[in-house]
Amino acid sequence: MKKNTESQRKWNRIHERNLTNRRCRKRKRLSARNRFPLSGTRVIKAPQIISLTDPEHRRELLEFLEQLRLSRYKKGYFRLDFSSTHRIFADGMVLFRAELCNIINNEHAATYRCILPHDTKIKEVLHQAGVLSLLNQHIPITPKHPDVVHWRTAHGIKADGVTSGTLLDEYEGQVAKELLSDLFVGVTEAMTNVHHHAYIPASEKCKTRKYCREDAENGRGWWMFSQKKGGFLHVVICDLGIGIPGSLPDRRPRIFEKLLSLGLGERDSRYIEYAVQDSVSRTEKNHRGKGLGQIVRGLFDHSADSEIAIFSNRGYYRERNGETYVHDFKESILGTVICWRTPLAT
Amino acid sequence: MLADTIGDVKTINIARDFTRFPAGRYLDDGDYPGELFRQKFLEPILEQGERAIIELDGVMGYGSSFLEEAFGGLVRAGYEPEKILGTFEFRSSDPSLILEIRSYVEEAVQQ
Numbered sequence: 475m476k477k478n479t480e481s482q483r484k485w486n487r488i489h490e491r492n493l494t495n496r497r498c499r500k501r502k503r504l505s506a507r508n509r510f511p512l513s514g515t516r517v518i519k520a521p522q523i524i525s526l527t528d529p530e531h532r533r534e535l536l537e538f539l540e541q542l543r544l545s546r547y548k549k550g551y552f553r554l555d556f557s558s559t560h561r562i563f564a565d566g567m568v569l570f571r572a573e574l575c576n577i578i579n580n581e582h583a584a585t586y587r588c589i590l591p592h593d594t595k596i597k598e599v600l601h602q603a604g605v606l607s608l609l610n611q612h613i614p615i616t617p618k619h620p621d622v623v624h625w626r627t628a629h630g631i632k633a634d635g636v637t638s639g640t641l642l643d644e645y646e647g648q649v650a651k652e653l654l655s656d657l658f659v660g661v662t663e664a665m666t667n668v669h670h671h672a673y674i675p676a677s678e679k680c681k682t683r684k685y686c687r688e689d690a691e692n693g694r695g696w697w698m699f700s701q702k703k704g705g706f707l708h709v710v711i712c713d714l715g716i717g718i719p720g721s722l723p724d725r726r727p728r729i730f731e732k733l734l735s736l737g738l739g740e741r742d743s744r745y746i747e748y749a750v751q752d753s754v755s756r757t758e759k760n761h762r763g764k765g766l767g768q769i770v771r772g773l774f775d776h777s778a779d780s781e782i783a784i785f786s787n788r789g790y791y792r793e794r795n796g797e798t799y800v801h802d803f804k805e806s807i808l809g810t811v812i813c814w815r816t817p818l819a820t
Numbered sequence: 821m822l823a824d825t826i827g828d829v830k831t832i833n834i835a836r837d838f839t840r841f842p843a844g845r846y847l848d849d850g851d852y853p854g855e856l857f858r859q860k861f862l863e864p865i866l867e868q869g870e871r872a873i874i875e876l877d878g879v880m881g882y883g884s885s886f887l888e889e890a891f892g893g894l895v896r897a898g899y900e901p902e903k904i905l906g907t908f909e910f911r912s913s914d915p916s917l918i919l920e921i922r923s924y925v926e927e928a929v930q931q
Contacts, residue, residue, distance in 0.1 A: 632844065632848075632849055632850040632851075633843040633844030633845075633849045633850040633853065633885075634843065634850055634851070635839065635841030635842055635843030635844070635850065635851075635852055635880075636839070636841045636851065636852070638841070638843070639840060639841035639880045640841075642880070643880075654880070655880055655881040656881070658841070658880045658881040659881040659882065659883050662841075662843035662844070662881070662883050662886075663883045663884065663885060665843065665844070665850075666843065666844050666845060666849055666883065666885045669844070669848075669849055669850075670845075670849075768883065768884050
């Protein structure tokens with residue numbers, strides 16, 4: 475038998491090494507496919523614009539969230555498709571993250587991944603908001619967009635002054651001290667309200683009970699974002715509870731009766747408006763409460779340019795420049811989102 | 821716990837001795853609620869018949885839930901409003917805070 479030359483031996487070694495590498499890569503591909511098979515994966519399409527304010531965008535977002543909720547107890551693989559998403563607003567984002575977190579961190583049968591957005595900025599937002607991490611997409615992303623770099627998130631169950639105060643402390647020097655204090659008070663009072671009033675069964679007397687979250691008593695927690703954008707500091711907080719309309723009839727029966735007498739019992743926005751105006755509490759005892767009024771009004775003591783908006787179930791309430799605006803949407807967000815906006819110091 | 825004593829008067833600086841970030845009403849609400857502050861700082865002063873200066877500055881903010889439970893809660897715990905307001909002297913760069921605390925003590929009486 476003819477012996478191999480040196481060059482032939484060298485060629486054999488290279489060939490063998492390449493073969494080994496190819497086999498190794500194939501094994502990895504098969505292994506990854508088995509962990510998350512592409513076939514049989516169902517896709518849930520995320521909206522192009524994640525927002526709660528515009529009726530059309532809100533409807534699309536809530537349909538997306540409904541599909542997400544329905545998928546929870548189905549065995550199988552789901553991909554959340556962000557490929558068309560090109561704008562994200564804090565109010566919609568905090569609600570989406572809350573719903574996703576509520577599923578991922580609690581009992582669920584489905585396995586979730588995502589299809590990344592084409593838009594780099596949206597990718598950064600999803601990363602900064604912790605969504606990619608929740609979906610097990612551990613991609614090294616360093617946010618570069620000025621709007622995104624300053625996104626901050628927090629999540630908790632109780633009235634957590636340390637977490638919210640530490641988050642707001644980052645804006646010291648950029649926001650007037652009094653406004654930061656007002657924000658801290660508003661946020662912590664909102665957390666206290668969530669802990670006391672949000673996760674209980676909706677009142678039997680509520681006329682819009684069908685728009686309240688059904689299993690609210692099994693839920694817990696609040697989710698919070700902060701963001702610097704357009705010369706303002708935006709802070710939003712969300713809960714997945716029964717909403718202000720769900721608790722008002724028991725918290726403040728006289729106010730509820732007044733709403734009914736005025737024919738406003740079907741309007742979630744009016745529940746919010748009356749709750750703000752009367753600073754309700756869950757019981758009739760006068761020593762509790764002042765929370766919602768303080769949540770809304772505190773900021774305006776030090777800045778006329780501030781704005782607050784409350785989404786609760788179908789209702790929307792906004793206060794800006796001394797004027798209030800209320801509106802009722804067709805769909806319920808099944809919870810409450812409170813948004814503060816205050817000017818950055820120049 | 822109570823850092824300063826000048827004569828018979830203790831000084832309680834909430835930011836230094838309790839927290840910069842008070843929040844919530846009841847013990848179950850969080851780590852630094854009004855009920856905890858009342859039990860840990862205010863009630864012992866009243867029980868011992870001492871006096872104290874409460875320094876309010878340095879805290880990020882005071883929610884109504886915290887203040888009402890801390891001070892209005894003293895009335896519900898059985899202390900007379902006159903004794904409460906006579907025992908504690910409040911110091912703050914924001915006079916409205918002091919008025920708010922006094923109102924909680926007086927409103928708690930009316931229930």
